[in-house]
Amino acid sequence: MGKLVVLTLLGAVLALIGERLVAFRQRTNASRAVEPVDLPNCHLIEGLENGSEDIDILPNGLAFISSGLKYPGMPNFASDEPGQIFLMDLNEQNPRVQALNISDGFDKASFNPHGISTFIDKDHTVYLYVVNHPHMKSTVEKFKFEEQQRSLVHLKTIKHELLTSVNDIVVLGPEQFYATRDHYFTNFFLVLLEMIMDLRWTYVLFYSPREVKVVAKGFSSANGITVSLDKKYIYVADVLAQNIHILNKRGNWDLTQVKVIQLGTLVDNLTVDPDTGDILAGCHPNAMKLLIYNPEDPPGSEVLHIQDVLSEKPKISTKYANNGSVLQGSSVASVYHGKLLIGTVFHKALYCLF
Numbered sequence: 142m143g144k145l146v147v148l149t150l151l152g153a154v155l156a157l158i159g160e161r162l163v164a165f166r167q168r169t170n171a172s173r174a175v176e177p178v179d180l181p182n183c184h185l186i187e188g189l190e191n192g193s194e195d196i197d198i199l200p201n202g203l204a205f206i207s208s209g210l211k212y213p214g215m216p217n218f219a220s221d222e223p224g225q226i227f228l229m230d231l232n233e234q235n236p237r238v239q240a241l242n243i244s245d246g247f248d249k250a251s252f253n254p255h256g257i258s259t260f261i262d263k264d265h266t267v268y269l270y271v272v273n274h275p276h277m278k279s280t281v282e283k284f285k286f287e288e289q290q291r292s293l294v295h296l297k298t299i300k301h302e303l304l305t306s307v308n309d310i311v312v313l314g315p316e317q318f319y320a321t322r323d324h325y326f327t328n329f330f331l332v333l334l335e336m337i338m339d340l341r342w343t344y345v346l347f348y349s350p351r352e353v354k355v356v357a358k359g360f361s362s363a364n365g366i367t368v369s370l371d372k373k374y375i376y377v378a379d380v381l382a383q384n385i386h387i388l389n390k391r392g393n394w395d396l397t398q399v400k401v402i403q404l405g406t407l408v409d410n411l412t413v414d415p416d417t418g419d420i421l422a423g424c425h426p427n428a429m430k431l432l433i434y435n436p437e438d439p440p441g442s443e444v445l446h447i448q449d450v451l452s453e454k455p456k457i458s459t460k461y462a463n464n465g466s467v468l469q470g471s472s473v474a475s476v477y478h479g480k481l482l483i484g485t486v487f488h489k490a491l492y493c494l495f
């Protein structure tokens with residue numbers, strides 16, 4: 142091939158990458174300044190300083206908090222310490238966090254918890270499912286929660302070739318769950334390429350011991366996942382596409398799209414208010430600052446409140462927003478009867494009354 146052709150091709154590729162990079166900066170709201178929205182009664186939670194990526198609250202007010210996530214490309218202040226699951230009793234006047242003991246026989250040194258989901262069985266046993274990234278792989282760990290002992294008994298590790306780059310799960314049966322895959326590639330540079338080129342190769346997966354299948358696809362980066370109060374709808378956050386997909390759950394566990402709610406911010410984990418059915422979304426208002434972390438100009442935090450989810454015009458309002466001076470990189474917000482917990486990928490956590 143002539144040199145001219147090679148040069149032309151190279152130029153075209155570089156121009157395409159350049160164009161995609163500019164678009165990527167826009168898609169991650171790289172230079173957005175965060176307008177603060179304060180809640181009057183908030184304080185940082187003592188003992189949570191190294192991330193609180195996901196939060197799941199039981200109907201009785203016990204909150205599980207996953208902490209210490211190590212994730213490629215994201216900052217981490219405690220890279221030498223294994224992750225932990227904390228418990229917080231929201232019925233208490235001044236709730237404090239307590240690390241849960243994990244039974245022997247589970248490799249605690251490589252514990253790297255990410256998304257979590259609880260499931261209460263017919264006999265009232267509480268199971269906690271945890272997305273784990275030991276040595277940067279993806280597994281789902283099933284634990285039994287012992288409330289009296291404040292401990293987790295490890296029951297099994299679930300692995301499957303489709304369970305790769307798992308971000309979050311929502312458990313809907315004793316052995317059935319949906320999981321999101323947030324990247325198609327596992328190699329860090331290919332992941333960056335995937336994000337910049339916006340390949341949309343990530344998906345939602347259904348898992349049961351008998352069947353594992355992809356049930357929804359075409360997401361830029363499928364992230365948080367949760368279920369409506371009536372268990373008929375599944376909500377999936379596409380962080381890079383800045384939207385939430387509302388999907389209908391079919392009898393065979395397949396999902397069909399009902400609608401997409403566009404948000405204009407990078408939405409991470411989703412939870413549902415048990416009193417109202419509204420969605421609370423932990424968001425990254427300027428996500429680029431997460432990827433390129435600078436403590437002098439930190440990533441901000443934002444919590445959106447979405448009412449009338451299934452209506453023609455859902456109402457979207459900002460419940461909390463901060464430029465990073467208090468809370469950096471919010472990933473999840475969860476409510477329980479007038480109490481709000483806001484967790485972050487690698488930073489602190491906030492407790493608010495409203």
Ligand SMILES: *[C@@H]1O[C@H](CO)[C@@H](O)[C@H](O)[C@H]1NC(C)=O
Nearest residue numbers: 188189190191218219220222
């Ligand atoms: C967070 O990590 C740092 C660095 O390892 C450690 O000094 C600190 O005690 C940790 N904080 C908590 C609350 O775990």
Ligand SMILES: *[C@@H]1O[C@H](CO)[C@@H](O)[C@H](O)[C@H]1NC(C)=O
Nearest residue numbers: 239240241242243290291292
């Ligand atoms: C956790 O386990 C250790 C050792 O088995 C024990 O000393 C400690 O009291 C336990 N903590 C709680 C909160 O039960």
Ligand SMILES: *[C@@H]1O[C@H](CO)[C@@H](O)[C@H](O)[C@H]1NC(C)=O
Nearest residue numbers: 167168169170173383405406
């Ligand atoms: C964030 O970026 C998206 C895509 O470029 C844009 O549509 C949206 O308005 C931005 N959000 C804010 C709050 O600037």
Ligand SMILES: *[C@@H]1O[C@H](CO)[C@@H](O)[C@H](O)[C@H]1NC(C)=O
Nearest residue numbers: 177437438439463464465466
């Ligand atoms: C963030 O906001 C605080 C007060 O609201 C302000 O003092 C600080 O300069 C701001 N920081 C950045 C990086 O904008």
Ligand SMILES: *[C@H]1O[C@H](CO)[C@@H](O)[C@H](O)[C@H]1NC(C)=O
Nearest residue numbers: 194195256257309409410472
């Ligand atoms: C919360 O958001 C962070 C940031 O993307 C993500 O890494 C993490 O997987 C999310 N947590 C859950 C439980 O989905």
Ligand SMILES: [Ca+2]
Nearest residue numbers: 195256257309
């Ligand atoms: Ca979750």
Ligand SMILES: [Ca+2]
Nearest residue numbers: 364365409410
């Ligand atoms: Ca997530």
